[in-house]
Amino acid sequence: MEVKKIFLPESEMPRQWYNIMADMPTPMEPPLHPGTGQPVGPDDLAPIFPMNLIEQEVSTERWIDIPEGVLEKYVIWRPTPLYRAYDLERYLDTPAKIYYKNEGVSPAGSHKPNTAIAQAYYNKVAGTKRITTETGAGQWGSALAMCCSFFGLECKVYMVKISFNHKPYRKLMMQTWGAECVASPSNETEAGRKILSEDPDCPGSLGMAISEAVEAAVGDENTKYSLGSVLNHVMLHQTINGLETQKQMAIAGDYPDVVIGCAGGGSNFAGNCLPFVCDKIHGKEIDIIGVEPSSCPTMTEGPFAYDFGDTVQMTPLLPMHTLGHNFVPAPIHAGGLRYHGMAPIISQLIVSDLIRPVAIHQLETFKAGVTFARTEGFISAPECNHAVAMTIREALKAKEEGKEKVILFNWSGHGLVDMAAYQAYFEGQLEDYPLPAEDIKRALADIEPLPKPKQYRAGNL
Amino acid sequence: MEVKKIFLPESEMPRQWYNIMADMPTPMEPPLHPGTGQPVGPDDLAPIFPMNLIEQEVSTERWIDIPEGVLEKYVIWRPTPLYRAYDLERYLDTPAKIYYKNEGVSPAGSHKPNTAIAQAYYNKVAGTKRITTETGAGQWGSALAMCCSFFGLECKVYMVKISFNHKPYRKLMMQTWGAECVASPSNETEAGRKILSEDPDCPGSLGMAISEAVEAAVGDENTKYSLGSVLNHVMLHQTINGLETQKQMAIAGDYPDVVIGCAGGGSNFAGNCLPFVCDKIHGKEIDIIGVEPSSCPTMTEGPFAYDFGDTVQMTPLLPMHTLGHNFVPAPIHAGGLRYHGMAPIISQLIVSDLIRPVAIHQLETFKAGVTFARTEGFISAPECNHAVAMTIREALKAKEEGKEKVILFNWSGHGLVDMAAYQAYFEGQLEDYPLPAEDIKRALADIEPLPKPKQYRAGNL
Numbered sequence: 001m002e003v004k005k006i007f008l009p010e011s012e013m014p015r016q017w018y019n020i021m022a023d024m025p026t027p028m029e030p031p032l033h034p035g036t037g038q039p040v041g042p043d044d045l046a047p048i049f050p051m052n053l054i055e056q057e058v059s060t061e062r063w064i065d066i067p068e069g070v071l072e073k074y075v076i077w078r079p080t081p082l083y084r085a086y087d088l089e090r091y092l093d094t095p096a097k098i099y100y101k102n103e104g105v106s107p108a109g110s111h112k113p114n115t116a117i118a119q120a121y122y123n124k125v126a127g128t129k130r131i132t133t134e135t136g137a138g139q140w141g142s143a144l145a146m147c148c149s150f151f152g153l154e155c156k157v158y159m160v161k162i163s164f165n166h167k168p169y170r171k172l173m174m175q176t177w178g179a180e181c182v183a184s185p186s187n188e189t190e191a192g193r194k195i196l197s198e199d200p201d202c203p204g205s206l207g208m209a210i211s212e213a214v215e216a217a218v219g220d221e222n223t224k225y226s227l228g229s230v231l232n233h234v235m236l237h238q239t240i241n242g243l244e245t246q247k248q249m250a251i252a253g254d255y256p257d258v259v260i261g262c263a264g265g266g267s268n269f270a271g272n273c274l275p276f277v278c279d280k281i282h283g284k285e286i287d288i289i290g291v292e293p294s295s296c297p298t299m300t301e302g303p304f305a306y307d308f309g310d311t312v313q314m315t316p317l318l319p320m321h322t323l324g325h326n327f328v329p330a331p332i333h334a335g336g337l338r339y340h341g342m343a344p345i346i347s348q349l350i351v352s353d354l355i356r357p358v359a360i361h362q363l364e365t366f367k368a369g370v371t372f373a374r375t376e377g378f379i380s381a382p383e384c385n386h387a388v389a390m391t392i393r394e395a396l397k398a399k400e401e402g403k404e405k406v407i408l409f410n411w412s413g414h415g416l417v418d419m420a421a422y423q424a425y426f427e428g429q430l431e432d433y434p435l436p437a438e439d440i441k442r443a444l445a446d447i448e449p450l451p452k453p454k455q456y457r458a459g460n461l
Numbered sequence: 462m463e464v465k466k467i468f469l470p471e472s473e474m475p476r477q478w479y480n481i482m483a484d485m486p487t488p489m490e491p492p493l494h495p496g497t498g499q500p501v502g503p504d505d506l507a508p509i510f511p512m513n514l515i516e517q518e519v520s521t522e523r524w525i526d527i528p529e530g531v532l533e534k535y536v537i538w539r540p541t542p543l544y545r546a547y548d549l550e551r552y553l554d555t556p557a558k559i560y561y562k563n564e565g566v567s568p569a570g571s572h573k574p575n576t577a578i579a580q581a582y583y584n585k586v587a588g589t590k591r592i593t594t595e596t597g598a599g600q601w602g603s604a605l606a607m608c609c610s611f612f613g614l615e616c617k618v619y620m621v622k623i624s625f626n627h628k629p630y631r632k633l634m635m636q637t638w639g640a641e642c643v644a645s646p647s648n649e650t651e652a653g654r655k656i657l658s659e660d661p662d663c664p665g666s667l668g669m670a671i672s673e674a675v676e677a678a679v680g681d682e683n684t685k686y687s688l689g690s691v692l693n694h695v696m697l698h699q700t701i702n703g704l705e706t707q708k709q710m711a712i713a714g715d716y717p718d719v720v721i722g723c724a725g726g727g728s729n730f731a732g733n734c735l736p737f738v739c740d741k742i743h744g745k746e747i748d749i750i751g752v753e754p755s756s757c758p759t760m761t762e763g764p765f766a767y768d769f770g771d772t773v774q775m776t777p778l779l780p781m782h783t784l785g786h787n788f789v790p791a792p793i794h795a796g797g798l799r800y801h802g803m804a805p806i807i808s809q810l811i812v813s814d815l816i817r818p819v820a821i822h823q824l825e826t827f828k829a830g831v832t833f834a835r836t837e838g839f840i841s842a843p844e845c846n847h848a849v850a851m852t853i854r855e856a857l858k859a860k861e862e863g864k865e866k867v868i869l870f871n872w873s874g875h876g877l878v879d880m881a882a883y884q885a886y887f888e889g890q891l892e893d894y895p896l897p898a899e900d901i902k903r904a905l906a907d908i909e910p911l912p913k914p915k916q917y918r919a920g921n922l
Contacts, residue, residue, distance in 0.1 A: 001529070003471055004536040010464055068462070075465040076838050087611070105566055107838035109877060149835040150548075169630075169880040176834050176883050373637050374610040377537050377568035416570060416877050419630040422637050 002086060005102075006248040008079035014243040015066055017236045020274045020345060022062035023281050025352050028344060031316035032306060040316045047218045048225040050126030053119065056233040064236065066118075069125075073117045073150055077106040078240065082248035083411075087375040089395070096398035097254060098391060100411040101245050101272055104378065108173070110413030111268045112143030112228055115237035119226045120147040129222040130154035134184065134209030137163050137335025138170025139381070139413060140228030145179030155179035158186065158212045161204035163335055169417045184209040191215050191312050206339050207311030207325055214314050229265025230309060230318070230343045238271025245408065246275050256286060256408035258394050262386035263290040263299065263357075264336045266343030272410035274345075277354050289394075290346060290357045291386040293365075295433035296329040298322060298342045299350055299357030301440050307341060320347040327443040330433035332362050333421030334382040340443075358390060361432040365389045366425040369415070379422075381415040463547060466563075467709040469540035475704040476527055478697045481735045481806060483523035484742050486813050489805060492777035493767060501777045508679045509686040511587030514580065517694040525697065527579075530586075534578045534611055538567040539701065543709035544872075548836040550856070557859035558715060559852060561872040562706050562733055565839065569634070571874030572729045573604030573689055576698035580687045581608035590683040591615040595645065595670030598624050598796025599631025600842070600874060601689030606640030616640035619647065619673045622665035624796055630878045645670040652676050652773050667800050668772030668786055675775050690726025691770060691779070691804045699732025706869065707736050717747060717869035719855050723847035724751040724760065724818075725797045727804030733871035735806075738815050750855075751807060751818045752847040754826075756894035757790040759783060759803045760811055760818030762901050768802060781808040788904040791894035793823050794882030795843040801904075819851060822893040826850045827886040830876070840883075842876040 021028065030039035042054045049057070056064065066074075085098035103111035123131055131153055135141025141157035148155035157179055164171060164183035174181045184204045185192040191211040195202055202208075210227070217225035227234060249255055259276045261269030269290050280286050292299050299321050307322040309315035321342040329338040342350075349355040365382065368389035373379045380388055387409045398405040415421070424430050482489065491500035503515045510518070517525065527535075546559035564572035584592055592614055596602025602618035609616035618640055625632060625644035635642045645665045646653040652672040656663055663669075671688070678686035688695060710716055720737045722730030730751050741747050753760050760782050768783035770776035782803040790799040803811075810816040826843070829850035834840045841849055848870045859866040876882070885891050 001471070001532060001536070005471065007468055007470065009468065010462070010466065071462060075462070107834075107840065107875075146834075146838055150838070168884070169877065172880040172883050172887070173840060173877070175887055176831060176840055176880075178835055370637055373568075373607075374639055377607055377611070379568065379634060379637055414568075416630065416634070417880075419633040419637075419878075422633050423629070426633070426636055 003084070004086065005081040005083055006251050007081055008244055008247055010075050010079070012247060013071070013074065013079050014240055015071070016063040017066060018239040018243055018275050018278065019059060019062055019064055019236050020278060021060045021232065023278050024348065025281060025354070026348065028348060029319040031318050034308065034313055034316060048214055050123050050128055050224055052122045052126055053233050056236060057231060066240070067121060070118050070121045073147070074240070079244045080105050082245055082252070084252070085376055088372060091371065091375045092392065092395050092399065094395040094399040095403060096395045096405040096407050098395060099249070099252070099254070099256070099406070099408045101241060101408070102411050103241060103268065104411060104414040108139070108143040108146050109417065110139045110143065110381065111238065111241060111271060112140050113147055114240055114271060115228065115234045115267065116143040116147040118237040120144070120151045120153055123224055124151040124153060128153065128224045130156065130220070131224055131226045132156045132158070132213040132216045133226045133228065134158045134206060134213045136160050136206045136338060137418070138167050139336055141181060142170050142173040142177070144226060144228065145174040145177040148179060149177045156216065157181045158184035158209040160184055160206060160209050161202070166420065167417065184212050186212060189215045205311060205328055210310035211312040211314050214310065229267040230341065232345060234267050235270040235274065235343055235345050238267050239274050241271040241410065242273060242275035245272060249408070254406045257405045258287045258289065258407045260289045260291065260387050260390045260394070260407065260409035262337060262383050262412065263292055263342065263346060264339050264383060266346040268410055268412035270343060270346055273355070277349060280354055288355045289390055290355055291390045292357060292359050293332050293334055293337050293386065294359040294361045295332050295435055296323070296338055297359045297435060298340065300359045301435070303444065304347055304351050309341060318344050320344045321350065323440065324443045332433060333418065333424065334365070334386065336383040337386065360386055360389050361434065362430055363432055366422070366430060368392050378411070379415045380411065381413045381418055382421045384412045384415070387411070464545070465547065466542040466544055467712050468542055469705055469708055471536050471540065473708060474532070474535065474540050475701055476532070477524040478527060479700040479704055479736050479739065480520060480523055480525055480697050481739060482521045482693065484739050485809065486742060486815070487809065489809060490780040492779050495769065495774055495777060509675055511584050511589055511685055513583045513587055514694050517697060518692060527701070528582060531579050531582045534608070535701065540705045541566050543706055543713070545713070546837055549833060552832065552836045553853065553856045553860065555856040555860040556863065557856045557866040557868050559856060560710070560713070560715070560717070560867070560869045562702060563872050564702060564729065565872060565875040569600070569604040569607050570878065571600045571604065571842065572699065572702060572732060573601050574608055575701055575732060576689065576695045576728065577604040577608040579698040581605070581612045581614055584685055585612040585614060589614065589685045591617065591681070592685055592687045593617045593619070593674040593677040594687045594689065595619045595667060595674045597621050597667045597799060598879070599628050600797055602642060603631050603634040603638070605687060605689065606635040606638040609640060610638045617677065618642045619645035619670040621645055621667060621670050622663070623792070627881065628878065645673050647673060650676045666772060666789055671771035672773040672775050675771065690728040691802065693806060695728050696731040696735065696804055696806050699728050700735050702732040702871065703734060703736035706733060710869070715867045718866045719748045719750065719868045721750045721752065721848050721851045721855070721868065721870035723798060723844050723873065724753055724803065724807060725800050725844060727807040729871055729873035731804060731807055734816070738810060741815055749816050750851055751816050752851045753818060753820050754793050754795055754798050754847065755820040755822045756793050756896055757784070757799055758820045758896060759801065761820045762896070764905065765808055765812050770802060779805050781805045782811065784901070785904045793894060794879065794885065795826070795847065797844040798847065821847055821850050822895065823891055824893055827883070827891060829853050839872070840876045841872065842874040842879055843882045845873045845876070848872070
């Protein structure tokens, strides 16, 4: 019988994370201080992050040991299975072999605990008592809540108000794991009060929630802030995914021609693809595709520039693809992909032509998700459907071309807590929200005064 | 490092189901025809089930081959991991070793696809075009919907109206997998119309939904009916769980002193425990515990008697522990445990003193579920929390007694689609609904006119 799932035993789980900073074809630009415009140093970040994570943020060591305390929790769901999508292949009648890494088997249902475990652990070690964070659709907030409960840390989550109201199950997951979750903008922070005084009915945004969570951490020495994506150390922690996948592909006797992931802040995509990017830097031919929503086309339409991570301009300026920190994405159901920026690492790899970004409309992603559910069984999170849709495009292209391609995609999580999105799809209420050129231009006006972006066009590859 | 999950490779997945009918210490009483009161034969069942499943229902072969077509789908999530609950053990400070079989990794999130795959497969082979079924909380309906989509069968689910309204996500899962789901009682069947004419606001019950689904199948030769629990062939299909567990316990180098599962109709419990019951029949000392809600104490308070499986008395009379087919359980959140009867196989094993039933109040089960989530990570379905609660009782008893017991329980599914139940718990709105003796007496009045129950008191063990 065909082997459907390639498992690794726990004893084969990687013991180190892979740090692509050691292999970047061009050096990364530093984050800049929001006040001075000068590169930020570790001391600037100390009020919000513990020093052990700041060290990881700036490290250029290729391999970083995963502490025993993190490994002990990873085994709750890791190594995750690598699947062969036989039934999807047959349905599409494609000569392509399709593999997917199933990150949905974690208790939180997504890849987010890969870094949440690590961040909770390092904070615990550093003496932190309480962690604040923001969450959009709730995948990150619920993952951090779980991991804080494992290490006996308090956890406070500022959840974008519109999601807080629309996704009560995520909030309840956080509560079950012992965290406190409030709707953002809230009356608990200056940032929140300022926003509410201008617009009492403000539905919130990820940028606003970050402002609140950062403010709440800065004000208390026992409290630190945690970010679920974008930053270098988050990408680092997620690489356990891709490192496992490489071992599993080797067991399967295949190597991917195409690697696909959806990208909001970039962490699930980075986690799976960075070890393959390393192979590509060292000569392998791979098409590595990051998929984003057409309604929030950060990678495909946003310039590579310095911009703030949040709305009220508290965070350092990061060198990244961005639509501007005031950009408010359309209300698509893939809440995790509604972010104006993109991880600096992913952004720079795009500029270096190592990663190819593609934007896909919402309706195509849900159609793909339903096809996937009816063939492979699993119901994907709306974010993840972007990767499924791109995979189907590539598989059909392989069919047209008659090529025996190997396609790998990262199945970042299930959608069982997001079924309202499927309801909207079935009821014909979903829209594509294509973004008119003038809207993009307007959005980008915000970042024109910022330092000019440097362009690294794969020159020294 | 400690091994957390014991995996079996797909090549080690059992190739046969275990049929306990070959080992029952006392012969089973036959189901009786509702009209004549005579034992039903295969022909009586032919209008609702395909003949291949009827043969399994009455088979006394110890081992039944699992068809290749079923195995090919089982590998989507099977073999499921056996977990060691190190963190729960540490939290309880118990000398007991706690293992749990994680059936929540299926795409539907529960054990239900174990039989749904098999039933869809056998129906497909027999030429069935369309399957009808009932569902309470929706675990069964969603599992069957998925499996019908795999085999290209139409699927129609009559969902208890109160759950239909309270659990929209389950209904949407069914829709995503291509099934049609209607609220029961509906206007689509005579049974439904009759009930609605007497009580237009009737919230429905599992017994009523069964009546509707059976009626819809009987009227159309291309349509068959499918039941997600209670019947012998359902218990049979579920035994793949226990057979895997036995192999995994052997790998772990342990054997359970206690085996625990929650029991509504009995299928998840049977699936895990029947292979261990076989060992017990052959001399092993094991305490095998079925856990039910105090508000629906079928096993602990209901007599072993002949009763109908449904409300309007269309099904055969089954020999089982029952609270009477008119019993309407309190609105506890463990919808899957709100059934008046219990699988004949489980019922008879109770009478034979091979299984020990225990009833637990709702609040204790949710408290246990929160403890489990904050230590092991996974959020359990409300049904499953009954098994968790009993496990905690046994672990604390082992601590009191200073005994190094091995406890195994069946973690039948996650609760991510049932978070509203946790909300009610956190908001202090849950009740225990203890059942007054007079209510039980009143409920049982229904079954007094039925043939006298035979008592099998472990005489010939």
